[in-house]
Amino acid sequence: MAALAAAFPREETSVQVLRIPVRRTLIAAALALSLLAACSKDAPPPEDVRPVRALTLAAGGVQDSAEFSGDVRPRYESRLGFRVGGKISARKVDVGTSVKRGTVLMQLDPQDLRLGQAQAQANLRAAQTNAELARAELKRYQDLRSQNFVSQAVLDQKVAAAHSSQASAEAARALLREQANQTGYASLVSDVDGVVTGIDAEVGQVVQAGTPVVRVARTDEKEVVIGVPEDQVEQLRHMGQVKVRLWADPDRSIPGTIREVSPVADPATRTYTVKVSIPPSEDVRLGMTAVVELVRQAGAAAGTQLRAPLSALVQNQGGSAVWVIDKANDVQQVRLQPVQVAGVTGNDVLLSGGVRPGQTIVTAGVNLLKNGQKVKILTADVARRADAELEAAGGGARK
Structure with missing residues (x-):
C-alpha cells in the first residue's frame, strides 16, 4: 500500500508538467491567429480618377x-390669268416646264370671241358707209349754198351730221381693235423667262377674267x-x-x-x-x-468673351459655373469656378468673366464631379472609340 500511495503523487506531478507546454502552445496559436487576422484586413480602395472631356479656352474675337x-x-412669281372669261380648251405646259417670253401656256375656246370680232367688223363697215354718205351730202349742200339755194342753217346741220358720222366710224374702228385684242386674249402667254411652278385650272373649266390659272416664276x-x-x-x-x-x-x-x-x-x-x-x-x-x-x-467690348460648349455649364447656387482643371505635380484635379454668361450662340455659350484664356474646362461629365476630384482627360482617339462603343451598345439594345 505504501508503494501504491507513493506512486500517485508522482503521476500528478507528471500531469502538471504536461499542462505547461500545452498552455504555451495555445497562447502561441492565439497570437498567431491574431497576427493573421491583422494581416488579412481589406486594402484601402483605389482613388477614383474620373475620365472627362476638356477644352482649352482660346483668346481672340468671338463671332456671334x-x-x-x-x-x-x-x-418674282406671277399668278397669271386670262384677261377675258371663257372655257379652257387647251393646256400647253406642265409644272416644271421652262418657258420663254411669249410661250403659250393655255387657250380658251375662241368661238364667242371671234363672233364678237365679226360683229365689230360689220358695225365698222356700217359706220364707214354712213360717214361717206354724210360727206357726199355735205359737199352737195356746200355747192347749193354757194348758189344761195339753201340757208346757212341747213348747211350747218349737214356739217354736224358729217362730223357725227365720222366720229361713229372712228368709234366702230376702235371697238373692232378692242374686240380683236379680246380674241387674242384667248391665248395665255408668258411675259417672262421662267419656270411653271403651279397649275390652278384644267381643260374644260370655265373661268372668269383675271382668275389665276398658271403660276410662273422667274x-x-x-x-x-x-x-x-x-x-x-x-x-x-x-x-x-x-x-x-x-x-x-x-x-x-x-x-x-x-x-x-x-x-x-x-x-x-x-x-x-x-x-x-x-x-x-x-x-x-x-x-x-x-x-x-x-x-x-464681336466688337472691342466683346473681345474678352470666351466661347464654351453649353454642356460645360453647371448650375450652382442659382448661378452658372464650370469645372476648371488644375494640374500640379502631374495630378489633374477639378474645382468649381463661377462664371458670368454673356449670351448664347448656337450650341455654345459666351463667357464674359470668371475664366481666362488658356484655362482648361470640363465639357462632358460635369454632373458627376466634385471639388478636388482627380480626373483624366480623354484624348480624341479614346473619345471617338468610347462614342463608337456607346453607339454600338445603343444599336444592339434597339435590336
Missing part, C-alpha cells in the same frame, strides 16, 4: 452667329426665305455677314444679302419672315433646303 433653316424661292433672281424668332429680329440690323449653305452641297458657302424683314410676325409660327437674296446660279434650284448663317463680328 445664328443658323436658320429655309428654302429657296423665286424673288429664275434669274432667287432668295432664301427663313423664319426668325422675335427675340433675334433686332440683331439682324447688326449682322455683317450672311452665309447660305445648301443641304445638297453643305461644303459650299454662298454669300447672301438680307433683302427684306417682315414687319409683322406670322400668325401661325410667330416668327418674322426674312428674305435673303443670293447670286444667280444654275446649281441652285427652286425648293432646295438651305441653311442661312448670320454672323456678327
Whole structure:
C-alpha cells in the first residue's frame, strides 16, 4: 500500500508538467491567429480618377452667329390669268416646264370671241358707209349754198351730221381693235423667262377674267426665305455677314444679302419672315433646303468673351459655373469656378468673366464631379472609340 500511495503523487506531478507546454502552445496559436487576422484586413480602395472631356479656352474675337433653316424661292412669281372669261380648251405646259417670253401656256375656246370680232367688223363697215354718205351730202349742200339755194342753217346741220358720222366710224374702228385684242386674249402667254411652278385650272373649266390659272416664276433672281424668332429680329440690323449653305452641297458657302424683314410676325409660327437674296446660279434650284448663317463680328467690348460648349455649364447656387482643371505635380484635379454668361450662340455659350484664356474646362461629365476630384482627360482617339462603343451598345439594345 505504501508503494501504491507513493506512486500517485508522482503521476500528478507528471500531469502538471504536461499542462505547461500545452498552455504555451495555445497562447502561441492565439497570437498567431491574431497576427493573421491583422494581416488579412481589406486594402484601402483605389482613388477614383474620373475620365472627362476638356477644352482649352482660346483668346481672340468671338463671332456671334445664328443658323436658320429655309428654302429657296423665286424673288418674282406671277399668278397669271386670262384677261377675258371663257372655257379652257387647251393646256400647253406642265409644272416644271421652262418657258420663254411669249410661250403659250393655255387657250380658251375662241368661238364667242371671234363672233364678237365679226360683229365689230360689220358695225365698222356700217359706220364707214354712213360717214361717206354724210360727206357726199355735205359737199352737195356746200355747192347749193354757194348758189344761195339753201340757208346757212341747213348747211350747218349737214356739217354736224358729217362730223357725227365720222366720229361713229372712228368709234366702230376702235371697238373692232378692242374686240380683236379680246380674241387674242384667248391665248395665255408668258411675259417672262421662267419656270411653271403651279397649275390652278384644267381643260374644260370655265373661268372668269383675271382668275389665276398658271403660276410662273422667274429664275434669274432667287432668295432664301427663313423664319426668325422675335427675340433675334433686332440683331439682324447688326449682322455683317450672311452665309447660305445648301443641304445638297453643305461644303459650299454662298454669300447672301438680307433683302427684306417682315414687319409683322406670322400668325401661325410667330416668327418674322426674312428674305435673303443670293447670286444667280444654275446649281441652285427652286425648293432646295438651305441653311442661312448670320454672323456678327464681336466688337472691342466683346473681345474678352470666351466661347464654351453649353454642356460645360453647371448650375450652382442659382448661378452658372464650370469645372476648371488644375494640374500640379502631374495630378489633374477639378474645382468649381463661377462664371458670368454673356449670351448664347448656337450650341455654345459666351463667357464674359470668371475664366481666362488658356484655362482648361470640363465639357462632358460635369454632373458627376466634385471639388478636388482627380480626373483624366480623354484624348480624341479614346473619345471617338468610347462614342463608337456607346453607339454600338445603343444599336444592339434597339435590336
